[in-house]
Amino acid sequence: MRPAIALTTVSRSYGRGDSAVRALGNVSLEFPAGSFTAIMGPSGSGKTTLLQCAAGLDRPDSGSVRVGELELTELSEKRLAQLRRREVGFVFQSFNLLPSLTAAQNVVLPLRLGGQRPKRGTARAALDRVGLGKRARHLPAELSGGQQQRVAIARALVAEPRVIFADEPTGALDTRSAREALALLRSLVDEDGRTIVMVTHDPVAAAVADRVVFLADGQVVDSMTAPRADAVAARMTALGA
Amino acid sequence: MLAIGLRTLRTRAGSFLGAFIMLAIVATVVASAGQLMASALRDPGPGRFARADLVVRAQSEVTLGRGEAQEIISVPRSARVSDATVTKLADLPGVERAVGDLSVPVSVSGRDAHVHGWPAAALTPYRLTEGRAPRMADEVVLDAGVAHGVHVGEAVRVVTPAGVRTLRMTGIVARQPLQSALFMTDRAARELSGGYDAVALTVAPGFDAQALRTRLGPGMEVLPRSEASAADAGNPRALAQEELFAVIGAGGGMTIFVAIFVVAGTITFITDRRRREIALLRAMGATPGQVRRMLLVETALVGLLAGAVGCGGALLLAGTLADALTNVGVAPEGFTVRPHWIAHVVGLVAGTLVALLASLVAVRRGLKVRPGEALVAAAVPQRRLGPVRAVLGLLALGGGVTLVIALSHDATAYAVLAALCFALGVATLSPLLLGHPAALLGRLIGADGASRFLAGAGLATGRFRVGAVAGPIALVVALAGAQVISIATAGEAVREVSAARVQADHVLVASSGGGLPPEIADRLGATGMVATEVFLLDRELSNGSSAWPAAGLDPETLDGTLDLDVRAGSLTDVRGDGIAVSTRLAEAGDVELGATLSARMADAGPRRLRVVAIYERALGMGDIVLPRALALEHATAPLDSAVFVRGHADVEFPTVERLTRADYFRALDSELEDGAQVQWVVAALMLLMAAMAVFNSGAMAAAERRPELVLARLAGATRGQITRAQTIEALATTAVGIVGGVAIVMASLAGIGNDAQAGTLVVPLGQTAFVLALGATLGLLGTLLPAALLGRARLTANAGLRE
Ligand SMILES: Nc1ncnc2c1ncn2[C@@H]1O[C@H](COP(=O)(O)OP(=O)(O)OP(=O)(O)O)[C@@H](O)[C@H]1O
Numbered sequence A: 001m002r003p004a005i006a007l008t009t010v011s012r013s014y015g016r017g018d019s020a021v022r023a024l025g026n027v028s029l030e031f032p033a034g035s036f037t038a039i040m041g042p043s044g045s046g047k048t049t050l051l052q053c054a055a056g057l058d059r060p061d062s063g064s065v066r067v068g069e070l071e072l073t074e075l076s077e078k079r080l081a082q083l084r085r086r087e088v089g090f091v092f093q094s095f096n097l098l099p100s101l102t103a104a105q106n107v108v109l110p111l112r113l114g115g116q117r118p119k120r121g122t123a124r125a126a127l128d129r130v131g132l133g134k135r136a137r138h139l140p141a142e143l144s145g146g147q148q149q150r151v152a153i154a155r156a157l158v159a160e161p162r163v164i165f166a167d168e169p170t171g172a173l174d175t176r177s178a179r180e181a182l183a184l185l186r187s188l189v190d191e192d193g194r195t196i197v198m199v200t201h202d203p204v205a206a207a208v209a210d211r212v213v214f215l216a217d218g219q220v221v222d223s224m225t226a227p228r229a230d231a232v233a234a235r236m237t238a239l240g241a
Numbered sequence B: 001m002l003a004i005g006l007r008t009l010r011t012r013a014g015s016f017l018g019a020f021i022m023l024a025i026v027a028t029v030v031a032s033a034g035q036l037m038a039s040a041l042r043d044p045g046p047g048r049f050a051r052a053d054l055v056v057r058a059q060s061e062v063t064l065g066r067g068e069a070q071e072i073i074s075v076p077r078s079a080r081v082s083d084a085t086v087t088k089l090a091d092l093p094g095v096e097r098a099v100g101d102l103s104v105p106v107s108v109s110g111r112d113a114h115v116h117g118w119p120a121a122a123l124t125p126y127r128l129t130e131g132r133a134p135r136m137a138d139e140v141v142l143d144a145g146v147a148h149g150v151h152v153g154e155a156v157r158v159v160t161p162a163g164v165r166t167l168r169m170t171g172i173v174a175r176q177p178l179q180s181a182l183f184m185t186d187r188a189a190r191e192l193s194g195g196y197d198a199v200a201l202t203v204a205p206g207f208d209a210q211a212l213r214t215r216l217g218p219g220m221e222v223l224p225r226s227e228a229s230a231a232d233a234g235n236p237r238a239l240a241q242e243e244l245f246a247v248i249g250a251g252g253g254m255t256i257f258v259a260i261f262v263v264a265g266t267i268t269f270i271t272d273r274r275r276r277e278i279a280l281l282r283a284m285g286a287t288p289g290q291v292r293r294m295l296l297v298e299t300a301l302v303g304l305l306a307g308a309v310g311c312g313g314a315l316l317l318a319g320t321l322a323d324a325l326t327n328v329g330v331a332p333e334g335f336t337v338r339p340h341w342i343a344h345v346v347g348l349v350a351g352t353l354v355a356l357l358a359s360l361v362a363v364r365r366g367l368k369v370r371p372g373e374a375l376v377a378a379a380v381p382q383r384r385l386g387p388v389r390a391v392l393g394l395l396a397l398g399g400g401v402t403l404v405i406a407l408s409h410d411a412t413a414y415a416v417l418a419a420l421c422f423a424l425g426v427a428t429l430s431p432l433l434l435g436h437p438a439a440l441l442g443r444l445i446g447a448d449g450a451s452r453f454l455a456g457a458g459l460a461t462g463r464f465r466v467g468a469v470a471g472p473i474a475l476v477v478a479l480a481g482a483q484v485i486s487i488a489t490a491g492e493a494v495r496e497v498s499a500a501r502v503q504a505d506h507v508l509v510a511s512s513g514g515g516l517p518p519e520i521a522d523r524l525g526a527t528g529m530v531a532t533e534v535f536l537l538d539r540e541l542s543n544g545s546s547a548w549p550a551a552g553l554d555p556e557t558l559d560g561t562l563d564l565d566v567r568a569g570s571l572t573d574v575r576g577d578g579i580a581v582s583t584r585l586a587e588a589g590d591v592e593l594g595a596t597l598s599a600r601m602a603d604a605g606p607r608r609l610r611v612v613a614i615y616e617r618a619l620g621m622g623d624i625v626l627p628r629a630l631a632l633e634h635a636t637a638p639l640d641s642a643v644f645v646r647g648h649a650d651v652e653f654p655t656v657e658r659l660t661r662a663d664y665f666r667a668l669d670s671e672l673e674d675g676a677q678v679q680w681v682v683a684a685l686m687l688l689m690a691a692m693a694v695f696n697s698g699a700m701a702a703a704e705r706r707p708e709l710v711l712a713r714l715a716g717a718t719r720g721q722i723t724r725a726q727t728i729e730a731l732a733t734t735a736v737g738i739v740g741g742v743a744i745v746m747a748s749l750a751g752i753g754n755d756a757q758a759g760t761l762v763v764p765l766g767q768t769a770f771v772l773a774l775g776a777t778l779g780l781l782g783t784l785l786p787a788a789l790l791g792r793a794r795l796t797a798n799a800g801l802r803e
């Protein structure tokens, strides 16, 4: 099967001269369509950087990033923005929602940015799916952290993107909210056939994925299919995290 | 996207408030200026000529300079028209009636009025309500306002330029709301005036005014009824339009300059605080273009709203401003504001345009936000002085340096402008020029270790924040300081020169403030001085304008009254077309003894003048001395502005006020103060703007600094330590701002040694101390007040992790 996303020898450094930090060094990775991949690694190992490069939020210094047929490194800022509207969705650890828009307005934001007038009920249906149908008119400040996270997931659903990127989506959540959010993500893969790439520090969360990729010092050091939480935890301990 | 911008605006109304208020002030200023200008420019209306169809007068416009620098000045009273011209006009086909009109300034029982010829009464019309028309030279008709208390047949004493006349009142006409009027026989009035000011025509239907214009040529003007009152020399509105425009233009222009700068700081700050929001939008698929549009639409809307508020404000303020301008003598007596829609448009456009210009930097920064920033926690990035900002700052500093060097011969006049350039430059480069010194200072002062450490760290990492507050403080100190010192220096110079020039024991002036009939000086054999002006046409004079203040004097009378300190030639040759010029004019215009100058007189009449003497003591009098007869012939009002008397002055004359030499200098002082007031009216708005900026950036800085201090408290700092740290920061910031302002003042006055007019530099202690105290108070209040308010609001739980 064609991979939904393919990174080939991607490198990314921050800063210049002596203070330069090599966040990613020649990373090559494929994310098959319809798969759920967890990315793990010690703090500072380059997980967020990897996600940014794969999602077209940042440009690598060298290497190639392909999403479907498109080579991201060759696209203009404008085309990248358009790609983000249609092809990819995001769930971040925090500050997911625009504080001045209601939950429903946040959900349809990508459509709005694309100049579409969302059909009535679109936002409501997506919010219903994450169990927040009654909170459509609330502002983010009136929602709990877990609820905000689910609104972000609803937003990732609405544009029907092929790939969803999540950076520590459960990092700020209690165990129960985290479990609900993970179940939602899992159902997106199983029922809707989406591709998910998720950065996490939590072995239990990683165990929900089909595969775990381990990063250390900007390199892929290991990967594990059909992961189990205890095995993942053991591997992380070995990496020094 | 627009909807998103609008919603952001609603939820962030608070942070836009500062920008909004400042924009509203600018819009108010601009719209008020617009209202004033529109009122001044408004069709002057028919005035006294409501029954005339056309009014013909000699050319009133003087064109100075060429090309870009061209300037057209319209004089308040044009040259006289001869009898022959009236007859010629009356004989033209289509002209039914031609009436010569004139206005002679007189005073009747302490009240200023104008004498006209009786035939002109029908032009308005003034209708007799009592008595009959004047038939003899000593008969007069008064309007009901002037006649108050006098009965037909009684005598009235009228002070005319030709002396006091006792006339018999033969009738009363109904009063008109225009001006106070007296009517004499045409011949008697013409004897007083020396000719007609204008000719009013009644014409047959279908008369071709354009053909008349062509026929009369460029030496004459033909005014339609709607503008006819401009030809009435007795109409006070005809005066002082140029000065009014200059004052409004300078004040409005500089205020806009300051506003763009100040508002830019605010909007950039707001945009910086929204980086994460912008990053999130970008991550969600907003293109850079969409972000740009959102930011521009937001600021444009704020500007438009502020513009609307400003238009409202202008309706309230314009009247007050007009009164203020009238009080200081820039606007004519009775100047009123009639609202005009164009001023509203100007206000709206000004608000929006200033907002958009101010947001350019912010938008540039907003566009640099990478979408990836949405994923990382750090919100405000390390700030660097961008190249655009650096270049703008250097440009402003360079402008200041250029002003100081290139215009050093006129240093006092340009000191405030130079200070403005320097201050804007310093404020633009403030993280560098003010931030570093503040950090250094913060490390030196402070009571106990912990708060000193906190303050030092805050000042060192927050150079942008500190600069943003210290910049406006420097601006306030620089503008006010430069103004105080340059006004004092210029005033002192006028005082010194006048004291050396005036040797008379007594000076006679008009108690009403107008002028004295020339007859008084003639009778006393004293020195009558006619204050007028001369336009020099063919000299490139570097002071920017070729309108020179001039004095009409009789050289034979100067002995023991005025000593002009003649450097070349002789004042006795000042007669006919011989004139004397000041050394300043001689240098500026490269004029030598014997040179012939092509000039226009105060009534726009052309004249060739020969330079026969060069003198030194011009300040406070004028740079050109004309023969008095020539000056009287062309002056707007043929009167002496002062009469200088040697020895005892025995005059029994109504309206004359006799001053001793000391009194005269005291009167001069209060005149200088009036002049200073005009400059303060102009500066007040700018200072208000800058003071607002101190508070605004103080509030922004406090908001930015708060999370850090809250974290410090969570980490165990006591409330006292935090307060002390904030105080140290405030003190360091204010001190640096004040020192910066003082340095700017010194830089902008650096060229004063080259200013021949300036004399010695005068630093008035009281006012200077006041300026420094003002800077200190503003600085400390502006930094500590917002900090205190914010600190009290919610110091406990929220450590500022969320937006
Ligand atoms: N904007 C930046 N400027 C400079 N260095 C950066 C920047 N972003 C990341 N880095 C550096 O790059 C390296 C990788 O960072 P990245 O954020 O990808 O790590 P991470 O694996 O996501 O860590 P964490 O688990 O703590 O989120 C780190 O050493 C980090 O300090």
Ligand SMILES: [Mg+2]
Residues within 6 Å of the ligand: A047, A048, A049
């Ligand atoms: Mg990370």
